[in-house]
Amino acid sequence: MEFDTNVPIYFQVIQEIKKEIINGSRKLGDKLPSSRELAVLYKINPNTANRIYREMELSGLCFTKRGLGTYITEDETMLKQIRVELADKLMDDFVQGMRLLGLSREEIMKDLEKKL
Amino acid sequence: MLECKDATKKYMGKVAVDRMNLTVEKGRIYALLGPNGSGKTTLMKMVAGLVKPTEGVVTYNKIPIGIESKRKVAYMSTEPFYYNYMNIADVGKYYADFFEDFSTEKYAQLIERMNLRTQDKVKSLSSGMAAKLKIAATLSRKAELILLDEPLNGIDIIAREQIITTIVESANDENALVVSSHLVDELEKIIDYAVFMKEGNLVMQGDAEEMRAERGMSIVELYKRIYA
Numbered sequence: 198m199e200f201d202t203n204v205p206i207y208f209q210v211i212q213e214i215k216k217e218i219i220n221g222s223r224k225l226g227d228k229l230p231s232s233r234e235l236a237v238l239y240k241i242n243p244n245t246a247n248r249i250y251r252e253m254e255l256s257g258l259c260f261t262k263r264g265l266g267t268y269i270t271e272d273e274t275m276l277k278q279i280r281v282e283l284a285d286k287l288m289d290d291f292v293q294g295m296r297l298l299g300l301s302r303e304e305i306m307k308d309l310e311k312k313l
Numbered sequence: 314m315l316e317c318k319d320a321t322k323k324y325m326g327k328v329a330v331d332r333m334n335l336t337v338e339k340g341r342i343y344a345l346l347g348p349n350g351s352g353k354t355t356l357m358k359m360v361a362g363l364v365k366p367t368e369g370v371v372t373y374n375k376i377p378i379g380i381e382s383k384r385k386v387a388y389m390s391t392e393p394f395y396y397n398y399m400n401i402a403d404v405g406k407y408y409a410d411f412f413e414d415f416s417t418e419k420y421a422q423l424i425e426r427m428n429l430r431t432q433d434k435v436k437s438l439s440s441g442m443a444a445k446l447k448i449a450a451t452l453s454r455k456a457e458l459i460l461l462d463e464p465l466n467g468i469d470i471i472a473r474e475q476i477i478t479t480i481v482e483s484a485n486d487e488n489a490l491v492v493s494s495h496l497v498d499e500l501e502k503i504i505d506y507a508v509f510m511k512e513g514n515l516v517m518q519g520d521a522e523e524m525r526a527e528r529g530m531s532i533v534e535l536y537k538r539i540y541a
Contacts, residue, residue, distance in 0.1 A: 200501075200502055202498075202501060202531035202533055202534065203529075203530070203531060205522060205525060205526070206502050206522075207522075233482075236481050236484075237478055237481050237482055239502075240474070240477050240478060240481060240502065240503065241481070241502045241503060242342055242481070242484075242502065242503050242504060242505055242521075243342075243481065243484050243485070244340070244341070244505055245502075245522070
């Protein structure tokens with residue numbers, strides 16, 4: 198995966214995992230790779246990989262089964278929450294980009310309508 | 314585990330490393346950054362026990378660098394260090410004779426993973442293959458402190474990825490890696506800690522994630538800021 202150097206790496210990997218949950222390549226309740234495997238998979242620092250699971254656990258995205266490993270949450274409301282969050286971010290980027298181009302609200306709406 | 318206190322190295326009156334203070338702790342990956350001639354190699358050689366500090370001290374687990382530390386520190390130099398008549402399998406045997414912490418099994422694994430062939434002669438290797446061989450030999454030691462001097466220099470992008478992966482896999486809670494490079498972007502995402510050197514001096518050091526957060530720029534950008 199390509200990283201944006203201006204955003205913390207742990208954050209980018211979490212976003213990536215969220216996308217994988219939304220597109221179904223990772224399913225609710227699935228076992229996640231160990232943090233060592235995660236480090237190798239994304240070619241990131243092993244301590245960053247630990248942090249990724251810590252942060253994900255804090256936000257309820259995953260949980261640890263003692264001695265077994267880390268699993269994606271089984272809570273389905275989480276799916277909705279992630280989708281809203283990711284969509285919101287895309288919308289923000291989109292609106293900001295269009296505003297930078299100097300387009301008005303009406304023009305943006307018209308363009309959007311055409312694309313849909 | 315490692316401590317440099319005012320470590321200084323002068324060559325014929327020219328200062329290669331000037332009063333360097335640095336602490337290396339286990340469980341971390343360090344990047345030693347700076348352009349050519351900034352003193353990275355000299356510093357590594359002092360830690361490896363190949364050159365003696367002119368002033369100051371370098372200690373490993375509180376004991377000055379010497380026979381004891383050499384058993385626990387693996388150093389990969391930029392210079393090739395194999396005899397031309399050797400093939401890749403011979404390099405493994407040579408290492409096994411030299412270092413008691415060398416794992417023949419791990420070496421075989423790494424050689425295979427790096428797409429090298431045991432029967433190939435060392436002198437017939439391309440520069441990329443030779444670089445991978447050096448990495449494989451060095452990382453097959455179960456050393457506590459691993460010093461890699463410019464492991465990515467002059468290597469194509471595929472080999473670089475293999476080397477980066479191998480470095481990440483070799484890191485654990487019980488060892489520390491110090492990787493020198495002027496190819497900062499390759500190291501950005503695998504390091505815990507960055508040390509910037511310039512003309513023999515330490516210009517900045519710190520936790521990579523903290524530096525990124527505090528300054529709002531990546532280690533790559535910081536590098537450009539410091540050396541441009």
